[in-house]
Amino acid sequence: MSRAFRLAAGLVLALLLGMGAARAIETHRFPAPGAEAVSLNLHAATDVAAMRPLIEDFQATRPDVGITYTEYVTAELFDRMRVACEGAGGVDLVLSSSVDQLVKLVNDGCAEKLGLASTGLPRWTRWRDELFGFTFEPAVIVYNRDAVRPEDVRRTRAELIDLLRADPERYAGRIGTYDVTSSGIGYLFSAYDARAGAVFGRVMEALGRARVSLSCCTTDILDALSAGRLAIGYNLLGSYAVAAVRAGAPLRVVIPRDYTLVLSRAIFVPKRAPHTEAARAFVAYLLSARGQARARETSFAFGFDGNTVPEADGPALPPASAILRPIEISPELLAIQDRAKRARLLGDWRSAVGAPVEAGAR
Known part of the structure; x- marks a missing residue:
């Protein structure tokens, strides 16, 4: 068994078995490997296992730094x-997949300039030398x-809609996605799906007819998929799904x-x-x-260079790919938080x- 496989397996066991039920705020401590000079307070909406x-690895380069990691859901x-940005707060780092929420905080003057404008990563991943994407x-x-026949695997949204319409009873109650009312990332993906025009309304309609199961978190949906309680998951984070496959989950990951x-x-x-x-x-x-x-070796398989991921059914995603729709970290995301919209x-x-x-309910 390769080192990379063992790392992926450990990651997914922690994600799927250790975190599936609890969604309370959790705190994890990473003591400094050497004599501790600094203790960073990191608040994150990202699974600590990832x-x-x-x-x-950072602590291997800075053995004087300890980190206290407090884990939240995005909202x-x-x-x-x-609240913290209105005062001192005692927070050193803020990390989240709901980048629209982070843009709102940065726009409100919450962030420090870091002098890291030349990162080597695509321009769309950073804003104002204050907010930086890294995955x-x-x-x-x-x-x-085991639940979806090979001939039923669909690779576009229109094809998925047709599948659900053609065989509604087979998949009723067995499709999962984010609850956009409580999941920041689910809301963000839906807001960008809505820009695709009529297909978004058709997707919502098809999910509703199929009695879609909704959840706050990727790991909950992947847990239900891996256990067979769900057959299909829509709009899930590919990095977590690939990690599940590497750990032996009976899943097929499709890039639309x-x-x-x-x-x-x-x-x-x-x-x-x-x-x-x-x-x-x-x-x-x-x-x-x-x-x-x-990051690519352990938790986040996809890279900015468009590398091919063997566990994913689909093309590579180089920067010039015609199907690539990056969510740019920019003031454009402020519109996502507009109350009326x-x-x-x-x-x-x-x-x-x-x-x-509840995810997996029938």
């Missing part, structure tokens, strides 16, 4: 930081291999051929952070060649999909 290899982190994460369709949304989870250092120098060093590590290589999208979603259902 970040652990990166934190520990809780956003609410916490809106390349496509939104994918995931199928349980019509268009593929890609986000870069991002990080910033709040103003008045207690330990700005060490916090900046952690951000610089995540953006560095070493940090990027470690949010209310309209959530209203359309509720009308089509209905009340949230």
Whole structure:
């Protein structure tokens, strides 16, 4: 068994078995390997199992730094930081996949300039030398291999809609996606799906008729898919899905051929952070060649160069790919948080999909 496989297996066991049920705020401590001079306070809406290899590798370069990692769901982190940014807060780093929420915080003056404008990563992954994306994460369709016949695997949204219409009873109650009313990343993906025109309304309609199961978190949906309680997952984070496959889950990960949304989870250092120098060093590590290589080796399989991921059914996604739809970290994301637009999208979603259902409910 290769080292990379063991790393992936460990990651997914932690993600799928250790975190599936609890969604309370959790705190994890990473003591400094050497004599501790600094203790960073990192608040994140990212599973600690995914970040652990990166934190520990950073600490190999800075053995004087300890890290306290507080884990939230996206909406809780956003609410916490809106309050913290009004005062000192005691937070050194903020990390989330809901980049629209981070853009709102940065626009409100919450972030420190870091002098890291030349990162080597695509321009769309950073804003104002204050907010920095460090992962390349496509939104994918995931199928349980035992529940979905090979001939039923669909690779575009239109094909998926046709499948659900043609065989509604087979998949009723067995499709999962994010609850956009509680999941920041689910709301972000839906807001960008809505830009695709009529197909978004048809997707919502098809999910509603299929009695879609809704959840806050990728790991919950992947857990239900791996156990066979769900057959199909829509718009899930590809990095977590690939990690599940590498650990032996009976899943097929499909990169949509019509268009593929890609986000870069991002990080910033709040103003008045207690330990700005060490916090900046952690951000610089995540953006560095070493940090990027470690991320791809362990938790985040897809890279910015468009590498082919064997566990994913689909083309490589180089920067010039015609199907690539990156979610740019920019002021454009402020519109996603506009109250009127949010209310309209959530209203359309509720009308089509209905009340949230526990993932895997039949």
